[in-house]
Amino acid sequence: MRNLTLLTDLYQLTMLNGYYEKNIHEDIVVFDMFFRKNACNGGYTIICGIEQLVEYINDLHFSDDDLKYLKSLGLFSDKFLDFLKDFKFTGDIYAVEEGTIMFPKEPVITVKAPLYQAQLIETALLTIVNFQSLIATKxxxxxxxxxxxxxxxxxxxxxxxxxxxxxxxxxxxxxxxxxxxxxxxxxxxxxxxxxxxxxxxxxxxxxxxxxxxxxxxxxxxxxxxxxxxxxxxxxxxxxxxxxxxxxxxxxxxxxxxxxxxxxxxxxxxxxxxxxxxxxxxxxxxxxxxxxxxxxxxxxxxxxxxxxxxxxxxxxxTSAESPSLGGVYKLAGSYDGDTLVPKIKVSEEPEKINNPGFKKVVRIYNEDNMAEADLIMLHDEKIDTSKPLTIFDPTYTWKHKTFHNYTIKELQKPLFKNGECKYVSKSVNEVKKYVNNQFNTLWDAYKRFSNPKEYKVDLSDNLWTLKSDLLDSKKRL
The missing domain is CATH 3.20.20.70 (Aldolase class I)
Incomplete structure (x- = not known):
């Protein structure tokens, strides 16, 4: 197996060095990987590459040759390079099961880890998951x-x-x-x-x-x-x-x-x-x-x-749509035991991320057809014995209430405190999982042209948190 630790953009390492010099490298942070637009301009995206991501995380280390090369760049102090000698991922990673059908803005992978670890893995995570998800969807x-x-x-x-x-x-x-x-x-x-x-x-x-x-x-x-x-x-x-x-x-x-x-x-x-x-x-x-x-x-x-x-x-090559634009954004930083949510503000609304430590829940009707997804704060619960009302996060007057429904939390732990929790599956097992999910999607979401847009809403608490943060940024 190749050591892919240096499969990263240089700015990841310059930021790591900066975090180290400012003594904030051990701060615990939360990053989300998500995409803003479905693969192939379609109505859904199949997430693929999780197994290769696990292999990458398990093998993360800086070899002597890696450190020698980094030293030759003249950008990093000996003290920082010595620090990298013992690099090991010690954080938490939550991800959807490989083959899960997902939709724009939903956290596909959530990383909770020391800042220097969470930052380093961004580029490799994206290149692994973006490409395989694109081809699986195509x-x-x-x-x-x-x-x-x-x-x-x-x-x-x-x-x-x-x-x-x-x-x-x-x-x-x-x-x-x-x-x-x-x-x-x-x-x-x-x-x-x-x-x-x-x-x-x-x-x-x-x-x-x-x-x-x-x-x-x-x-x-x-x-x-x-x-x-x-x-x-x-x-x-x-x-x-x-x-x-x-x-x-x-x-x-x-x-x-x-x-x-x-x-x-x-x-x-x-x-x-x-x-x-x-x-x-x-x-x-x-x-x-x-x-x-x-x-x-x-x-x-x-x-x-x-x-x-x-x-x-x-x-x-997914010829007419040759990339999946998955991104990796900071969603929160811990001050002690308290999470301080983070948001990126943009004049382009689609580039504003959802803040905080989150999870995704899929809502199924009584016929086991997927009706909507709800992005929630990580500690929120749903009482399925009671009706559930969701609303469009942009057009908030648009509501839908579910009565006879079930839910499924989509993310599972891949790593906890650096320990791998992933259970490998064969390609054929993942393929069957995809097919089972595909059967829960209405045909309207499978159309090649002008597919129906699947509902992805925010919980009341997350919507309020996001709105309050945007309002506070306006006053800066």
């Missing part, structure tokens, strides 16, 4: 558009480097993909790997039929042929039928074909006609070629015969 959208058809992640060669390709594959499977072409990801995360041949295989042989026969000879029970190297309908499909007939005569069952170019709707429909005339009624028709949720939805609505999808570039 994959969820792509799989939703496929309406139950298997979707395979094919994006490694177009990813923004090896880490993005590998951890992106993990996130894609968590988001709903059946498997990945990335062999390293398969090994690291125990997820299915998928692949057959490329056009170079077909081109290497003297003719297409010979290439198909050679592949069928090596993989008689996993024979899925790429039929668009020369001409799908005049060459690829007729040659595939010949090879499938030969396999069938030997007692093997052909898998199907892949089409990687051209008019996928027309070619798939015509190819299926030819195969069915030849007696093949249960083949896999896989399509690739720069697919995304919009293209897949269009192909399905136009009657394409495709029943399996290989999605690469636009998934692994």
């Amino acid at each position: 994959a969820s959208r792509v799989c939703y558009s496929a309406a139950g058809d298997p979707v395979f992640e094919f994006g490694l060669r177009r990813a923004q480097g090896p880490d993005a390709g590998t951890y992106g594959a993990r996130a894609a499977v968590i988001g709903g993909c059946t498997g990945t072409a990335n062999v390293l990801a398969g090994k690291m995360f125990d997820i299915p790997v998928i692949g057959t041949q490329a056009h170079s295989w077909v081109q290497k042989f003297d003719n297409e039929l010979e290439s198909f026969r050679a592949y069928a000879d090596v993989y008689p029970d996993k024979c899925l042929l790429l039929v668009d190297t020369y001409d799908v309908l005049k060459s690829g499909v007729p040659n595939a039928i010949k090879v499938f007939d030969e396999l069938k005569a030997k007692g093997h069952k052909p898998m199907g074909i892949r089409i990687d170019s051209g008019d996928l709707q027309y070619l798939s429909v015509e190819a299926k006609k030819l195969f069915e005339e030849a007696g093949y009624t249960d083949l896999s028709y896989t399509a690739s070629n720069d697919l995304d949720e919009y293209t897949i939805a269009s192909l399905k609505s136009s009657g394409a015969a495709i029943n399996s999808w290989g999605v690469g570039t636009k998934l692994i």
